Amino acid sequence: MKQQIEEILTKYVDTYGFVSTIEYQETRSSLHKDDMYDEYSFLDEYKTIITLGLSYPSESLKWGKKGTGLLSKYSYGTDYHKVFSEKLDSVTKELNKLEIKTHSSVDTYKIDERWASHLAHMGFLGRNQFLINKTYGGYLYLATILIDQDIDKNIQLLDTCGTCTKCVDACPTNALDGEFIRERCISETTQSKKIFNKDEISQLKTMVYGCDICQKVCPKNNGINYTHNTEFLPTGIESVNLIDVLKMSNREYMDIYRNNASSWKGATLIKRNALCLLGNQKVYEAVDEIKKSLEKYKDVLWYNNVALEVLKMLERK
Numbered sequence: 001m002k003q004q005i006e007e008i009l010t011k012y013v014d015t016y017g018f019v020s021t022i023e024y025q026e027t028r029s030s031l032h033k034d035d036m037y038d039e040y041s042f043l044d045e046y047k048t049i050i051t052l053g054l055s056y057p058s059e060s061l062k063w064g065k066k067g068t069g070l071l072s073k074y075s076y077g078t079d080y081h082k083v084f085s086e087k088l089d090s091v092t093k094e095l096n097k098l099e100i101k102t103h104s105s106v107d108t109y110k111i112d113e114r115w116a117s118h119l120a121h122m123g124f125l126g127r128n129q130f131l132i133n134k135t136y137g138g139y140l141y142l143a144t145i146l147i148d149q150d151i152d153k154n155i156q157l158l159d160t161c162g163t164c165t166k167c168v169d170a171c172p173t174n175a176l177d178g179e180f181i182r183e184r185c186i187s188e189t190t191q192s193k194k195i196f197n198k199d200e201i202s203q204l205k206t207m208v209y210g211c212d213i214c215q216k217v218c219p220k221n222n223g224i225n226y227t228h229n230t231e232f233l234p235t236g237i238e239s240v241n242l243i244d245v246l247k248m249s250n251r252e253y254m255d256i257y258r259n260n261a262s263s264w265k266g267a268t269l270i271k272r273n274a275l276c277l278l279g280n281q282k283v284y285e286a287v288d289e290i291k292k293s294l295e296k297y298k299d300v301l302w303y304n305n306v307a308l309e310v311l312k313m314l315e316r317k
């Protein structure tokens with residue numbers, strides 16, 4: 001049975017692993033309490049978690065032009081949720097033909113995907129929080145399939161960070177000091193609909209969505225650049241003209257970004273991030289457009305607060 005399952009997995013994903021639901025539940029519940037994954041009853045019907053990885057290219061677009069902002073690498077090309085979901089559908093159809101009961105998910109379900117992947121020996125957990133695979137480094141999207149069969153894990157010797165602290169030292173907001181401090185992470189900031197303080201505004205300089213720093217500096221990623229999953233190559237929309245995005249209606253924005261992973265929280269969030277970049281890049285010609293957008297989003301507190309602060313920055317010249 002294991003061999004049949006592995007033959008199916010090899011057809012659709014770059015790497016995979018197996019861990020028993022019991023090991024996942026026991027180890028995780030002893031490490032983490034009262035967080036968003038601290039509920040395990042859904043696992044009762046299943047015996048094994050298959051963890052799956054799809055690699056994405058590591059090459060970054062260069063930021064070079066005032067008035068623009070980049071999306072982070074994990075949102076280049078087509079939304080990985082869509083690409084992965086299609087692959088998961090194909091895998092589960094084939095598993096179901098073998099009379100295996102399945103439940104697949106990517107990113108959204110009740111499973112801590114990095115912890116499961118680490119237990120399944122698909123890679124080790126780095127200080128930058130990434131699941132780091134021997135072949136693909138941290139450039140790996142993760143997903144899981146629960147199955148009602150016992151499958152032994154493929155045991156591998158796992159790497160470690162050793163004495164390296166490059167990501168901890170490079171993180172501009174000290175989000176990796178000691179443990180991961182989510183509220184400090186710029187990636188979190190770019191995805192939060194909250195009132196920003198001046199510090200948070202000042203952190204968004206060239207990236208309009210996400211943050212790649214702790215992944216870029218990691219030596220375990222050196223020389224890794226797999227481009228065979230061509231869906232994840234940039235298509236041209238990853239370099240965002242900041243004034244143009246402010247001018248867009250929600251519909252115009254969605255027509256362009258619907259299939260991109262950065263759009264999941266909507267146009268207003270990206271526009272709010274664009275405001276920060278416009279302020280920090282001192283794009284003075286944006287003032288009129290910011291004022292218009294302020295009128296449009298007058299009821300959105302977390303937008304207003306940034307727009308007013310950025311106007312002060314640009315009008316202070």
Ligand code: B12
Nearest residue numbers: 072107112113114115128129130131141142187188210211
């Ligand atoms: C919420 C979330 C976020 C939040 C919080 C991230 C975080 N570090 O917790 C925010 C918005 C900040 C975020 C940012 C990013 N994310 Co995110 N995110 C998630 C999500 C949905 C849940 C993560 C989570 O809350 N885990 C649970 C908490 C408890 O984890 P934790 O506190 O970090 O604890 C971990 C470690 O501390 C470790 N640990 C704790 N104790 C111990 C003890 C020992 C002995 C060991 C060894 C380890 C260990 O184990 C835990 C395992 O997760 C997952 C998808 C999923 N369903 O799992 C994607 C996911 C983790 N994100 C992903 C990505 C790509 C990113 C970004 C790179 C995106 C970007 N470019 O901006 C950044 C990276 C930031 C970073 N350095 O982690 C990928 C990671 C892929 C990989 N190879 O690791 C995932 C798996 C999505 C996916 N399906 O591919 N993310």
Ligand code: SF4
Nearest residue numbers: 171185186211213214
């Ligand atoms: S994603 Fe950026 S802000 Fe978040 S931990 Fe990594 S380097 Fe720090």
Ligand code: SF4
Nearest residue numbers: 126127161164167218
């Ligand atoms: S940069 Fe160094 S410390 Fe950070 S995850 Fe990579 S190897 Fe580990």
